[in-house]
Amino acid sequence: MANKALVLGGKTGLLGQDIVEVLKKEGWEVIAPSREELNIFSSQELYSYIKDNEVDFVFNTIAYTQVEKAEEEPKKAFELNKVFPKIVGNVCKELDVYLIHYSTDFVFDGQKETPYEDTDEPHPLNVYGQTKLEGEKVLLEIPDLEVLIIRTAWLFGRGKLNFVSKILNLAKNKSSLNVVHDQVGSPTYTLDLARYSLALLHKKSTGIFHVVNAGQASWCELAQEAVNCLGLACQIIPISSKDFPQKAKRPAYSVLSINKFVQTTGIQPRSWIQALREYLYANFYGSGVNF
Numbered sequence: 001m002a003n004k005a006l007v008l009g010g011k012t013g014l015l016g017q018d019i020v021e022v023l024k025k026e027g028w029e030v031i032a033p034s035r036e037e038l039n040i041f042s043s044q045e046l047y048s049y050i051k052d053n054e055v056d057f058v059f060n061t062i063a064y065t066q067v068e069k070a071e072e073e074p075k076k077a078f079e080l081n082k083v084f085p086k087i088v089g090n091v092c093k094e095l096d097v098y099l100i101h102y103s104t105d106f107v108f109d110g111q112k113e114t115p116y117e118d119t120d121e122p123h124p125l126n127v128y129g130q131t132k133l134e135g136e137k138v139l140l141e142i143p144d145l146e147v148l149i150i151r152t153a154w155l156f157g158r159g160k161l162n163f164v165s166k167i168l169n170l171a172k173n174k175s176s177l178n179v180v181h182d183q184v185g186s187p188t189y190t191l192d193l194a195r196y197s198l199a200l201l202h203k204k205s206t207g208i209f210h211v212v213n214a215g216q217a218s219w220c221e222l223a224q225e226a227v228n229c230l231g232l233a234c235q236i237i238p239i240s241s242k243d244f245p246q247k248a249k250r251p252a253y254s255v256l257s258i259n260k261f262v263q264t265t266g267i268q269p270r271s272w273i274q275a276l277r278e279y280l281y282a283n284f285y286g287s288g289v290n291f
């Protein structure tokens, strides 16, 4: 019998939609209810939904992901990023269902100069990172829960507007764009992340893993690569974070190490540049579509 997955956030989320696609291609049965179809904050409703649908795996991609807005709405961010994981974790434990949960590079403060391992001490700089870290902790505290926590970063994919598609939208009509150069991270393609998540699942992995495409980039380098790839005549001008004030502090360096992932799965993630090209050629190149 095929595995059956519930993908929370699979209807509209940037990552969730690609998880649904990859699982279906692998022959899984998948359900992905919208927020109108399932009240995620009701333990009872969630319990019945998972039980009645005979779900074996729950992928939780639901999160409060607006880093800036989280500074103004910390309660809402805590509800989705800490309270909800606890609810879904407890339900999965009761039903003996394997939970795959996503977290972020923003649990780190950026003081390191080499890629962060899962064993490095987190120290978030903003409300989003703090709430996501709390979400990880509540899940790891649930005894006997089979949970895989995947920290990832800087996602781009076709499901939804993201940094790359926003830059391209702007670059179509502008002769220059200022982009921050002093924040460095791990750009990651949602389709690759979905495939790599499945590889970890095949190994029955639990605990915390870092999963990103290989390599590193600043926001400026990522923007430049995307603009070059599509041949847009927009100049990308590097600026300092100081000249682009934001409410939420960001780590200057949040590159994630994929060592543990490679050792566990035997898979070497491809570089973000290769992945970016595939994303751009598949979705934008020569199509004239609205980004």
Ligand SMILES: NC(=O)c1ccc[n+]([C@@H]2O[C@H](COP(=O)([O-])OP(=O)(O)OC[C@H]3O[C@@H](n4cnc5c(N)ncnc54)[C@H](OP(=O)(O)O)[C@@H]3O)[C@@H](O)[C@H]2O)c1
Residues within 6 Å of the ligand: 008, 009, 010, 011, 012, 013, 014, 015, 016, 034, 035, 040, 060, 061, 062, 063, 064, 065, 080, 102, 103, 104, 105, 132, 151, 152, 153, 154, 155, 156, 160
């Ligand atoms: N995006 C990134 O660059 C990035 C980087 C690092 C880590 N991550 C992590 O990766 C995971 C996926 O991120 P993402 O960018 O794919 O997220 P996203 O696109 O913002 O999707 C979030 C999903 O959660 C749903 N949702 C939000 N509030 C809800 C509520 N109250 N009830 C029901 N559903 C609700 C949204 O549904 P609606 O469409 O109905 O609002 C959407 O489907 C998250 O855990 C995030 O923290 C993301």
